[in-house]
Amino acid sequence: MEIERIEGHPVFRRLAFERSCLGRGLAMAMAGAYFAYILTIAFRPGTLGRPVSEGAATTWGIVAGVGLLALGFVLTAIYVAVANTRLDALSRRLREELR
Template sequence: MSELERLRAHPAFRQLARQRAMLGWGLAGTMTATYFAFILCVAFRPGLLGAPIAAGWTTSYGVVAGVGVIALGFVLTAAYVLLANARFDALGRLLREEGA
């Protein structure tokens, strides 16, 4: 059995791979859904996003929503880094210590 096969068979590696995939797909799905909701709103309800936030203001809801989509990307990235540092590093350390 090669070292790679032994690593792939290790339960901690399988748990690490499964958790990383679930987190990655979940965060990617969240970002994708948010972005497409914004784009669909631009396509089908442009008046909603073009409306000013308050009377006399030039800033529209679209600007706020666009900044929100970008900010969500940063927040999801930070969440991934925090979770990866907290959970995935521990599993990786466990694999190294066990010599898997």
């Protein structure tokens, strides 16, 4: 059957492995940063409640929250860059070899 032929192909296995590793790695990075932020709020709220500088209205918690949002965008950009280069190349190679 066609599905078994594709699943057994070494390029497909490589593509699936690389996509899985990339997705897991980026998800773990985001989850780790998010949980560190949440744990800091839970156990050291004063740390994030401190102003960035003397007399400033902005606290380190706001900076960390914006940093988390920025990290999400950066990780998305990394995924897109890798997917558009490495993963797309593997997909093209797989399609060519399966013709």
